[in-house]
Amino acid sequence: ETGVTQSPTHLIKTRGQQVTLRCSSQSGHNTVSWYQQALGQGPQFIFQYYREEENGRGNFPPRFSGLQFPNYSSELNVNALELDDSALYLCASSKTQTTWETQYFGPGTRLLVL
Amino acid sequence: DAKTTQPTSMDCAEGRAANLPCNHSTISGNEYVYWYRQIHSQGPQYIIHGLKNNETNEMASLIITEDRKSSTLILPHATLRDTAVYYCIDSSGNTGKLIFGQGTTLQVKP
Numbered sequence: 001e002t003g004v005t006q007s008p009t010h011l012i013k014t015r016g017q018q019v020t021l022r023c024s025s026q027s028g029h030n031t032v033s034w035y036q037q038a039l040g041q042g043p044q045f046i047f048q049y050y051r052e053e054e055n056g057r058g059n060f061p062p063r064f065s066g067l068q069f070p071n072y073s074s075e076l077n078v079n080a081l082e083l084d085d086s087a088l089y090l091c092a093s094s095k096t097q098t099t100w101e102t103q104y105f106g107p108g109t110r111l112l113v114l
Numbered sequence: 115d116a117k118t119t120q121p122t123s124m125d126c127a128e129g130r131a132a133n134l135p136c137n138h139s140t141i142s143g144n145e146y147v148y149w150y151r152q153i154h155s156q157g158p159q160y161i162i163h164g165l166k167n168n169e170t171n172e173m174a175s176l177i178i179t180e181d182r183k184s185s186t187l188i189l190p191h192a193t194l195r196d197t198a199v200y201y202c203i204d205s206s207g208n209t210g211k212l213i214f215g216q217g218t219t220l221q222v223k224p
Binding site: 002004035041044045048056058092094098102104105106107 | 116155156157158159160199201210211212213214215216217
């Protein structure tokens with residue numbers, strides 16, 4: 001148990017819809033990172049939020065956006081869903097924005113886009 | 115793209131040591147070596163990290179060669195619960211960004 005929770009666990013959407021995924025970080029962790037993991041692949045970094053500001057982004061289009069709140073919760077929003085967005089979405093919390101700090105991953109939300 | 119290369123899969127007998135290799139051919143001086151693992155249907159779990167010295171914790175040992183171009187993760191007494199995908203990552207400590215490759219699927223067999 002990492003103390004990081006995600007909701008929902010599974011989700012089915014249709015192409016073109018919008019989705020919001022939620023993450024609750026460990027208390028005291030002011031950094032959250034989001035990753036996308038396609039089937040059979042390693043996780044791919046989407047972006048990181050540190051103290052409620054975006055602090056680095058991977059190779060993902062602007063329709064992937066996020067929010068981080070002062071109460072250690074955060075959201076990943078994806079607009080105009082595409083079939084290729086079907087994946088496991090993982091959030092990871094850490095004390096700071098550096099990789100020196102261990103990242104604690106949640107169990108993920110599995111999104112299926114039809 | 116991932117900067118490390120690992121074998122796709124490995125088997126290990128339960129109770130024996132599992133030695134998982136990783137090549138870091140492009141690692142630079144300020145980049146650390148990290149190992150995470152992902153048990154089926156769970157999020158990745160941190161195992162260990164190091165810069166240039168060998169490291170040991172309650173989960174594993176990390177051996178880094180002198181030129182830092184390769185590392186080995188050692189699980190001293192593998193159990194069935196160690197069956198997972200193991201990822202090695204090299205990353206500058208101040209980026210916060212972990213770049214995962216395909217990893218090594220370790221199957222621990224009875």
